Amino acid sequence: MPTLALSSPLELLDELKRKVRALQRLQFQVLEIIGSLDQQGAAESLGYKDLVEVFKHTLRWDPKVSRRRIKQAQALCPTVTPTGSAIAPALPGVAAAMAEGELSEDHVEVLAEAMAALPSVAEEHVVEYARQHEPRSAKAFCKELAYRLDQDGQEPKDPAPAPQKNVLRRQWRGGRYLLSADLDAETGAKLDALIDPLAKPEPHDQRCAPEREGDALCEVIDLALRADSSRIHGGERVQLTITVDYDKLRENIGTALLDNGEHLPMAQVRKMACDAGIIPTLLGSRSQIHDVGRKTRTINAGLRRVLVARDKGCAFPGCTRPPKHCEAHHIRFWSEGGKTNADNLVLLCRRHHDLMHHSEWQIQLTEGLPTFRPPAFIDPHRRPRTNPIHAA
Known part of the structure; x- marks a missing residue:
């Protein structure tokens, strides 16, 4: 095309659309690579806890950005079972549209969230709408579609009976430790007092609240274990260094x-x-x-x-x-x-x-x-x- 300064507004807009479509196709290719890394367990093989930590050091992405793209890759990329069988992506229509450069990452985020509450047959309709409209409008369309499919909504549940005893359930599953607790108000308030200060977001902290609170619980456990030793902030009285x-x-x-x-x-x-x-x-x-x-x-x-x-x-x-x-x-x-x-x-x-x-x-x-x-x-x-x- 001619020099930008000499181009007409229509020529500039046409060129901008071509660039944006190319960028969105490239973004889909990025998601494909992320999906393959996730499938191969690349983080573990490199000694990292997860891909979020890998991308923080290699790409300098904030954790929020990494989690968003990993989640999108998991929805748009096919997977392979341990036996070698290929499984189609959860959202094949969304994947195809993004691969063509028709949808942005913001579109994908909106549609993935919406399809979690919609039947799979609705994907064709929401994708077609998203091809013609911005993400905010697509979100409103999905919300209206969900309402029309289920105008009555879910039946209200009976109120749960008041807990009578303190109950803690512990279970190992797939290398993870699952906890479920039903505690009285006094104990719950004490636990909140321990966790809340440790769960406050740090500057530029992109962890969601449940992640911060989970990390805070781990720190409370570590602090309790150290309380039996002579370490600072442990066996000694509280000190200020x-x-x-x-x-x-x-x-x-x-x-x-x-x-x-x-x-x-x-x-x-x-x-x-x-x-x-x-x-x-x-x-x-x-x-x-x-x-x-x-x-x-x-x-x-x-x-x-x-x-x-x-x-x-x-x-x-x-x-x-x-x-x-x-x-x-x-x-x-x-x-x-x-x-x-x-x-x-x-x-x-x-x-x-x-x-x-x-x-x-x-x-x-x-x-x-x-x-x-x-x-x-x-x-x-x-x-x-x-x-x-x-x-x-």
Whole structure:
């Protein structure tokens, strides 16, 4: 076509439509690749929990974007059974229209949600409508179609009887642990008080509420297990860890750093020190080594304080989890002769601790700070990375 500046509005619109159709065909090809990765169990073979974590490191997608595209791939791509039999996609009509470049990702999201409540014969009609209208209008059409097919709606259910006893059901299924609880109001309120603070979304947190609450429950369990040891935030009484430059404390200038990354004015720190038990931790430019040797892999309270003062939270690049949600990881595994000292330990949250044990990520201390090298499929040069979020 002629230069854009010399093109007429109609010529520009025609070219824009061609580009958009080509882009939507390309988006479908992306979903096909995602579907194949999902089918092959690629995340597990790379040492990752799921594809969301893989895409976070390889494509820099937010978890919300990854989950959306994985869900769309599962609806639009055929699958293969363990015996080798091919199974058609759940939404073949939607898949065909997107492959032609007629539907966008927003269309697919609307139609997939709508078809969950519609009979399969309705797919042809909703796809035909979506080919001619924007996603918002297609959503309204699907809603109206569902209403016309079932104007009476579902019959109201009888109210459930009030629970009389606390009931907990536990079951292992397919490598997962399923929980179902029916608790009294008092116990439920206590559980909410434990989970709610841990389930608050972090900045740029794309997890949905049930996922955040599930992770929070896991953290409550981890905290309960640590309560039987002498670790900080465990067997000892609740403590506040403050990292402060001694000269600034003496001169009452500047600020001190809390273990959650917040800063306190020095005057407030001096006031707190008047009525506090002081446990000094001396840090040089590379941190003093605190060594408990090879006899045990358990991290004592003093050593954990050193790690909290140095790492200030999960040391994995980009992670924002504070120290109380972290575990101490042996850089050289204890089972392979690694020592239990600050030069061989790093704070990691539960998710990244698992990742270090099951993937090709590597850790080393560089000038006293944890440095991470990603797998080659993320960065062929395996350039070192640190976590500047917790930097003092």
